[in-house]
Amino acid sequence: MNLTLPRFFWSEYRKRRKRAALITFALFWGTLSILLLMAFGQGMTTQFKVAFSGLGRTLIMVYGGQTSLPFEGLPKGRPISLYPEDVDDLKDRIPEILRIAPESYSFLQVSANGKEINRTVHGTTAEFGLMRTQVPQMGGRFLNAADGAEGRKVAFIGWKVAADLFGNENPVGKAVVINRIPFTVIGVLQKKIQDSMYNGPDAEQVYLPFHAYRQIDNRRRINQIHIQPREASQSKLIEARVRTLLGRKYRFDPDDRYATSFWNTIEDAKEGQAIFKGIEIFLGIIGALTLLIGAVGVTNLMYAVAKERTKEIGVKLAIGARRRVIVGQFFLETVFVFAKGTFWGFITAFNVVHLIRLAPINYESFGIEAYLLRPEFSLRIFVAYTVVLGVLCFLSGIFPALRASRANPIESLRYE
């Protein structure tokens, strides 16, 4: 391997080490900025997804309402309520539905271990747990089909309810009393981050099998129905079909937006993800602009180097150097300056992200820190960074290199 040209390059580079140090720092800083900003952007997007999935995955919630349009001779202003049998009707008639569950709830007194607290108690089915990410802690479980079918008096409780009633004790197998009826705790909700909710976070809820719940709340109507489509893309179609079917059943105009209402988390997630994607791109651009400052520094340096080396270029041209030799020499130097600065930026960014991720997240408040303390790298970030870096490195090096290679040999030889 011929080391003469790299040795020449190194000798020249060493002479400009101090000046290059500033440029190297600018590139270090630029790399650190772009990688950290993109990692924070991606981390926020991921945390948003995680937080949103705390409520549920691809979930549509259907509520009753009040008609706002007269329909088939019936006046507007009629209340529309949902009933348990609607769940079966919808499931039977809408094949796009993967899962469906009823939900009723009341604010009730819950006691155990000599302590009394007031919490929202829900009645629902096993499918609710799958849709609403009710993941139990080790040693417990969520409600299952047999709980409902056999009328078992069991309860699945949020981790805060568990803490409030049982402290550090394991509540599984112990009883909680609701409306003077004892229910055996079968599971405690695992800690999760949740930024979307109704009736407060799941950590503070109590879930009972639907039929068991009816023993403490005998209202026939239910509060809402949870639906999970087979495909997320079918959510709007399902909405329309639910409106049509319920409209036919309860005699309201399917276009009446107030007769039933929907919380379509799939559509909400799309909007949220678009916002976070926008933030991610914006942060990436800010980072790229920071790196651009370093790149401009490299271009300046290389122009200065080209000027300083005018005589040397003249000599090389006189003894037969082709243009590509001169271009290659300057390009190699640009790549080296870039590689040095960006390498350390890369290492530092990686370590900073690693350190930040060690910080614990407060699941109870899930504040801004939950979004900021989980920056993450991905292949997409590295590809984006490599592309930006490659483009900037090429642009920084090519113009000084081309100018140097187009030097007039005679004028260059005369240059002092």
Next chain:
Amino acid sequence: MIELQGITKVYRTGSQSLEALRGVSLNIGKGEFVSIMGPSGSGKSTLMNIIGCLDTPTAGEYVLDSSKVAGLTFDQLAAVRNRKIGFVFQNFNLLPYATAWENIELPMLFDGKNGRRRRERVTELLNAVGLLDWRDHRPTELSGGQQQRIALARALANDPPILLADEPTGNLDSKSGEEIMAILTELWREGRTIVMVTHNDHIAAHSERTIRLFDGQILP
């Protein structure tokens, strides 16, 4: 070997123009040793630059080794300078950060010669100029005479048939100058074509033929 016909070179700076060469016609045969003399501004260096393919004429025709130079691309001219012409400059023009060895090796690197051939040739040339022991020294660690000998060795690296020397002894003491002229004379005797610019009649006396330039024209 070198045929110049009606060579004119005009330098233009803004609205001003300067005719450095005015219809110069000149033939230099293979193996000739020609010196070019003339006062400052007479066009000696311009003529040398055109012969050395470092510059192109404004008008006229230049045929080098039976090939027309006009129309060659930048890289083709570079290849001609690399393989057919060796340059020796008054101020040596060695690369300051490179060792004597590396300076001599450079034209061969540009020609893509492999490492073994380069090593053999550099050793041979360093031996020929008597500086093998100085191979790892940089130009600043060498005397003027030694630097010019390294420059001569570099000029010969690709074994070019033509050697162009622009005031090769201009920056040297008389002893070093004589040593350089002895080497040039030896190279001419070996069959190389040598074209040398000088102000010094004594130096010019080493050549077979002297061409005198004045105001961009060859004096009869």
